[in-house]
Amino acid sequence: MNCVIYARVSSKEQEKEGYSIPSQLKLLRKYALEKRFRVVAEYIDVETAKKTGRIGFGNMLSFLKSNPTCKTILVEKTDRLYRNIKDWVILDEYDIEIHFVKEGSVLSKNSKSSEKFMHGIKVLMAKNYIDNLSEEVKKGLTEKAEQGEWPARPPVGYTSNKESKLIEPDPIKGPFIKRLFEWYASGQYSLEQLSIKAKESGLFSRNSNTINKAGIHRILNNPIYYGDFIWKGKRYLGKHSTIISKTLYDDVQRVFAQSNHPKETKREFAFAGFISCGKCGCAMTPEIKKGKYIYYHCTQFRGKCDNVYIREERLGHLLADAVKRIRIGEHAVEDIKQALLESQKDKKEFHTSSITSLQKRHNHIQRLLDRAYEDKLSCKISESLWERKSSEWEHELIDIQHKIKSYELANSNYYKTGATILELANSAYDMFLHESREEQRKLLNTILSNCTFYRGTLYPTYRKPFDILAKGSGRILKRG
Ligand SMILES: [Zn+2]
Numbered sequence: 001m002n003c004v005i006y007a008r009v010s011s012k013e014q015e016k017e018g019y020s021i022p023s024q025l026k027l028l029r030k031y032a033l034e035k036r037f038r039v040v041a042e043y044i045d046v047e048t049a050k051k052t053g054r055i056g057f058g059n060m061l062s063f064l065k066s067n068p069t070c071k072t073i074l075v076e077k078t079d080r081l082y083r084n085i086k087d088w089v090i091l092d093e094y095d096i097e098i099h100f101v102k103e104g105s106v107l108s109k110n111s112k113s114s115e116k117f118m119h120g121i122k123v124l125m126a127k128n129y130i131d132n133l134s135e136e137v138k139k140g141l142t143e144k145a146e147q148g149e150w151p152a153r154p155p156v157g158y159t160s161n162k163e164s165k166l167i168e169p170d171p172i173k174g175p176f177i178k179r180l181f182e183w184y185a186s187g188q189y190s191l192e193q194l195s196i197k198a199k200e201s202g203l204f205s206r207n208s209n210t211i212n213k214a215g216i217h218r219i220l221n222n223p224i225y226y227g228d229f230i231w232k233g234k235r236y237l238g239k240h241s242t243i244i245s246k247t248l249y250d251d252v253q254r255v256f257a258q259s260n261h262p263k264e265t266k267r268e269f270a271f272a273g274f275i276s277c278g279k280c281g282c283a284m285t286p287e288i289k290k291g292k293y294i295y296y297h298c299t300q301f302r303g304k305c306d307n308v309y310i311r312e313e314r315l316g317h318l319l320a321d322a323v324k325r326i327r328i329g330e331h332a333v334e335d336i337k338q339a340l341l342e343s344q345k346d347k348k349e350f351h352t353s354s355i356t357s358l359q360k361r362h363n364h365i366q367r368l369l370d371r372a373y374e375d376k377l378s379c380k381i382s383e384s385l386w387e388r389k390s391s392e393w394e395h396e397l398i399d400i401q402h403k404i405k406s407y408e409l410a411n412s413n414y415y416k417t418g419a420t421i422l423e424l425a426n427s428a429y430d431m432f433l434h435e436s437r438e439e440q441r442k443l444l445n446t447i448l449s450n451c452t453f454y455r456g457t458l459y460p461t462y463r464k465p466f467d468i469l470a471k472g473s474g475r476i477l478k479r480g
Helices: 021-034 055-066 085-092 113-127 130-136 140-146 173-185 191-201 213-220 246-258 312-324 330-343 345-377 383-434 437-447 466-471
Strands: 002-010 038-047 072-075 097-100 105-107 158-160 167-169 228-231 234-237 275-277 284-289 293-298 448-454 457-462
Touching (some): 002 021, 002 055, 021 038, 021 072, 038 055, 055 085, 105 113, 113 466, 140 234, 173 191, 173 213, 173 246, 191 213, 275 284, 293 312, 312 457, 330 383, 383 437, 437 448, 457 466
Parallel strands (some): 002 038, 002 072, 072 097, 275 448
Antiparallel strands (some): 097 105, 228 234, 448 457
16 A cells, blocks of 8 residues: 655754654654555655745645555644645545554544544644634633623723723713714714714724714614623623713613614625625625615626525524534533543553653652651761752652643643534534624634525535534525
């Protein structure tokens, strides 16, 4: 059986022990020998700060393409092979078997989906992509909200106080916000006129986004100015100082309700730019019908395409179903978490054996120390020898304790990262149902790369590794 070998190192890693190209090659050649593989080519990449392309990787791909008899790659670890999701996507299209020698796993088209998913998690971790994902499940911000602290950037009219960690009224913009409320409550001004006043005040033009009608509407609708705020669809009691009274806020809402033009502001379309036509590939764009219903339609609709309109609510349901597909269930989450830990056999064994040997050494020194203490008491050793040896041993004990701690920490961090992705997969559906439009979009962007719609059916394309989860439950979502 033919195979190729791939090794990679970055210049930064080269300084560290155990990362060198020769040590990777040695391991891989030995593995090939044991498994009776014939190594037909070896590819290496040494990355420097200046040179970021991967010539070896590219050459390997063209070799595999033109040599269909070679269908196997040997590589040390996941993070040696891929640096980003794109690399993974490219390789995923090749029908090849990859041996991750140090991780003890083999991946091919025939691998179980749970294995593929775990592999996906590893790729993500190799790239720290998780930073983006964990944003979605960050619990800290909600905790902050529960404490009455606005967890995001201060809204217009507020600034943040680094000491109290609360937002506080901006001395200049704050009073102007109050005036906006008063003007609108008087019923004498339209949103249009207020946006002109805001422009004239010169207060909001600095960061080049002057406040338009929709912006004014958002301000006048935001309860944060009288003390409450809404975070992720939930209302919280803020601890910050208010800019207006609740009464003024209510007055403004009354004017809104009385207004004959409730849709005066530009409507926000939840899924604009997200769906394309399954027939001709054009964008599905939103349009308001009868002044209140939002419909999405193919931009070629009136011409040649026979695709149909779809209501935004309906589209929301189809997208929710798409998000639901990646839910795995508490039980499976625990199973995969466990398997994830086990899949890191080499790492785990390395950790365990390292910790065990450190503990042995720790106990040994402790015994030496105890014995020497008795010897000192019974005057078998001199005071100066005791001083010297005991301080030496004490230092080593502290050193060992540090090492043990760092091993334990590294292990739990790795595990946490994988668990975060699993939890995102599992909670995405509930999040989607309860989040604001903006959060829904963010979530969709995390999970789906593209969606097409054709005559009542939504065809979602999932991002990795969620595609693997979704595959199991069928990919086509029919209108119910
Ligand atoms: Zn079309």
